[in-house]
Structures are given as structure tokens and as C-alpha cells.
Amino acid sequence: MTQTRTVVRPLREDPAAKPLIITRLEAIPIAIPLGKPVTMAGVRIEKACNLIVRAEAAGGLTGWGEASVAPMMTGDLLSGMVEAVNDHLAPLVLGQDALRRAELALRCAHALHGNGGPKSAVDLALADLVGRHFGVSLAHLYGGPVRETMLPMYLLGNPKVEDDIAEAQKKIKEGFTFFKLKVGIKHPAEEAAAAVEIRRKIGADIALCADANMGMTFQNARLFVERARDAGLMFLEQPLRDDDFDGMAALARVSPIPLNGDESIGSVASILALHRAGAIQGANIKTIKMGGVGATVHAMSVCAALGLNINLACKVAESSIAAAGLVQLGSIAPNLNWGISVTNHYLAEDLCETPIRIEHGAIHRPRGPGLGVEVKESQVQRFRVK
Ligand SMILES: [Mg+2]
CATH class of the missing domain: 3.20.20.120 (Enolase-like C-terminal domain)
Incomplete structure (x- = not known):
């Protein structure tokens, strides 16, 4: 009987072998004018007020995330989203390994009621960071x-x-x-x-x-x-x-x-x-x-x-x-x-x-x-x- 041998090719360098430590997590509130005002749920919107999250890993790699305010949907407001990241989510993420982002997302999910916007912006920034680290798209x-x-x-x-x-x-x-x-x-x-x-x-x-x-x-x-x-x-x-x-x-x-x-x-x-x-x-x-x-x-x-x-x-x-x-x-x-x-x-x-x-x-x-x-x-x- 012939036996097939599994060939295992060692990776020259395994990008998952070492942790990807998150060293900075910045919450940046922005306001960008719309090209023309839009009416949503009876409210006239003239500018987009969004939270931008910039995540940085040891070595300088960065990842970006974003979430819009959504007073009638998630209830998220700009100042609240900044506070959620700075005071509640960043302490759970800083110094941690971005390659374990599923666990970090779970910790963030349990740390605050609601606040889908800031949680989402942080998770998106970490997914961007990890994709860049591995050299592959989020998809x-x-x-x-x-x-x-x-x-x-x-x-x-x-x-x-x-x-x-x-x-x-x-x-x-x-x-x-x-x-x-x-x-x-x-x-x-x-x-x-x-x-x-x-x-x-x-x-x-x-x-x-x-x-x-x-x-x-x-x-x-x-x-x-x-x-x-x-x-x-x-x-x-x-x-x-x-x-x-x-x-x-x-x-x-x-x-x-x-x-x-x-x-x-x-x-x-x-x-x-x-x-x-x-x-x-x-x-x-x-x-x-x-x-x-x-x-x-x-x-x-x-x-x-x-x-x-x-x-x-x-x-x-x-x-x-x-x-x-x-x-x-x-x-x-x-x-x-x-x-x-x-x-x-x-x-x-x-x-x-x-x-x-x-x-x-x-x-x-x-x-x-x-x-x-x-x-x-x-x-x-x-x-x-x-
Ligand atoms: Mg709709």
C-alpha cells in the first residue's frame, strides 16, 4: 500500500507568530459638509458628523474606522462616541493584540450598552489594521x-x-x-x-x-x-x-x-x-x-x-x-x-x-x-x- 505524505511548507515568516500590539487608539470627531442637504426622518441634514478612529500598532502600521452619528437609529451622538472610545473602549484595546480582535470586539460589546457606532468604528479600524498586517483585504x-x-x-x-x-x-x-x-x-x-x-x-x-x-x-x-x-x-x-x-x-x-x-x-x-x-x-x-x-x-x-x-x-x-x-x-x-x-x-x-x-x-x-x-x-x- 502506498502512503501519501503530507507536505508541510514552513512559512518563511509567519505574520501571526508575533502579536500585533495596539499602541494608539485615537477618536477623531469630524464634520464634513454635504454636497446638498438631505432630509431623513423629517430632519434636514447639512453636514455629516462622524467619528473617525485611527488605530496604530507597534511598528507604526495604522488602521482606520468610521461611524456616523445616528440620533434616530442608534442614538449615537458625536461627543458621546468620542467619550465611548476614549473612556470605555480604548482601555480595553490598548496594549492588546489586534490579531485577537474577535475577543477584543466581544469585550467592547460587553463594556457598554448600545454605542454601536463607536464599537463599530473601533472594530473596523482593527480589521483594517489586521488586513494590512497580513497583506489581505477585509473580504x-x-x-x-x-x-x-x-x-x-x-x-x-x-x-x-x-x-x-x-x-x-x-x-x-x-x-x-x-x-x-x-x-x-x-x-x-x-x-x-x-x-x-x-x-x-x-x-x-x-x-x-x-x-x-x-x-x-x-x-x-x-x-x-x-x-x-x-x-x-x-x-x-x-x-x-x-x-x-x-x-x-x-x-x-x-x-x-x-x-x-x-x-x-x-x-x-x-x-x-x-x-x-x-x-x-x-x-x-x-x-x-x-x-x-x-x-x-x-x-x-x-x-x-x-x-x-x-x-x-x-x-x-x-x-x-x-x-x-x-x-x-x-x-x-x-x-x-x-x-x-x-x-x-x-x-x-x-x-x-x-x-x-x-x-x-x-x-x-x-x-x-x-x-x-x-x-x-x-x-x-x-x-x-x-
Ligand atoms: Mg432606511
Whole structure:
């Protein structure tokens, strides 16, 4: 009998043999003007207030993370996020081995209630650091990409439907194939009629969905889904208040349009609860809601196991640091059927050498180690607010 011999090639230098000690963790609050103001959940946003985290390892290697404020979603505010990092998370991370970031993320998760933004920014910075150390992308740290190209949604939110139609038609010429309508602002019958009209003008092959950002009552949502039946919406996102799981479940039972959860999804536990109630057919997943990169990967796997569609999104507006992290995650998502939303293009200026770009209606995963983008430190300092 012949025996096969396993050939073990010794690594010339094992990058995991020695710890990657974190020597600095800096929380940098920034404010960047938007290209044009955006209205979200009834609030007019003129500038993006984000936390940037810069992690440095012994030897000088750096990693970057980012999280937006999200008063109506995670409750995170800029000064609170800085304090969370400086006073609560940094002491758990400094002097520790970044190669054990899963354990560090768990410690951070347990150190503070909520605070998904700062936890996520720290975890993203450590993932960037570790990817750079190994010379592989964040996607490759999690098994490698299953797709290199993703379809971003283009947000339509003009006061007049004819402007939405004109904007959509212009963007379709540029290559966009996926649009999201902002609803929950005007009368639901008017918004439903607008959705049907937009569908009629853009044709059947373009993906269209709507996001109400909790702006509807049950009655309004019911009216909207009935009247918008012919708009062929892929989904309606978060029509009701974030804690109204029963209302969402009741709406899902009568709605011809699938429902997506966003503000109501703050953890894997809420995904499970909404799914159990029959309230959602998909989940909008943001790293700031899940509290980190690893937590987002976990949530995506749970959604896949439950047969839920996934939409990955940045908050309006995060720079190419967070966008790159999201695109890396999108490249490994098991079922990214409901698209991806990066938001760096809403900013008047970005923080990276080569910003994440939407080309011909598609986003390509940035190549290179870690997040795959190079941060311009001078830009970070320029927009620093404290
Ligand atoms: Mg949303």
C-alpha cells in the first residue's frame, strides 16, 4: 500500500507568530459638509458628523474606522462616541493584540450598552489594521469575496414627482438600475401614486423600492401598500416606528409589498424577533447598528439562514472609510439581494486618496489590504471639529 505524505511548507515568516500590539487608539470627531442637504426622518441634514478612529500598532502600521452619528437609529451622538472610545473602549484595546480582535470586539460589546457606532468604528479600524498586517483585504479575512461588483441604490427624494422621474431617467442613462424612494413624508395616496407613475416612466426592468424611515401610521402604511401595488416595489422599508413589531407583522400579513426592517433592527436578536413575528422579508444591515465588522458578518449569516434578503447600508453620510468597509462586507454577503447603499458621494469632500466610486451604476470592491482605501490624514485633520 502506498502512503501519501503530507507536505508541510514552513512559512518563511509567519505574520501571526508575533502579536500585533495596539499602541494608539485615537477618536477623531469630524464634520464634513454635504454636497446638498438631505432630509431623513423629517430632519434636514447639512453636514455629516462622524467619528473617525485611527488605530496604530507597534511598528507604526495604522488602521482606520468610521461611524456616523445616528440620533434616530442608534442614538449615537458625536461627543458621546468620542467619550465611548476614549473612556470605555480604548482601555480595553490598548496594549492588546489586534490579531485577537474577535475577543477584543466581544469585550467592547460587553463594556457598554448600545454605542454601536463607536464599537463599530473601533472594530473596523482593527480589521483594517489586521488586513494590512497580513497583506489581505477585509473580504479575504472572511473567506474571500463571492462577488466583486455590487448594485448601489440611487436615492430619490424630490418634492415633485416629475423631478424624481427626470433625475431617475438621467441616472438610468448613467447606468443606475436600482432606485429608492423616500416616502412617509407626504400623504400616502400621493406617495403611492408617485411610485406608480415613476414605475410607468422608468419601465419594468429597473429595481425600485421605498423607505419611510418610520414616517407612517399603520393606516397610512396600509393605504400606501395597497395603492402602490402596481409600482412593483421590491420592498417597503421601515414604514412604522422602530419598536412596533406587532404593527409591522400585521402590515406584512396584508401587504402585497415585502417589508424591510431598518430602524427596528439593532441586533441579531431583533432580526430573529421580527422574523419570528413574520414582520419582515429582509433586513437593512448597517455596521453601526450591529456594532462591528464581525457582528455584521454574523448578522448576514443569520439572515441567510432565515431566508431573509439583505440590504447593506451606510448612514448618510459616511466617507470612503466606512463605504470601503461596507463594500468589502457586501462582497462576502451570502445574499445581497436587496442592494447596497454607500453614501460617501453625498459629501462635498472625501477622506481617501481614491474614494469609493459608483461607475455605470455599479460599485467595485476596492483592491488592496484591509479596507482597500488609503486615508488622507490631512483631510481628516481639516474636518476635525474638536
Ligand atoms: Mg432606511
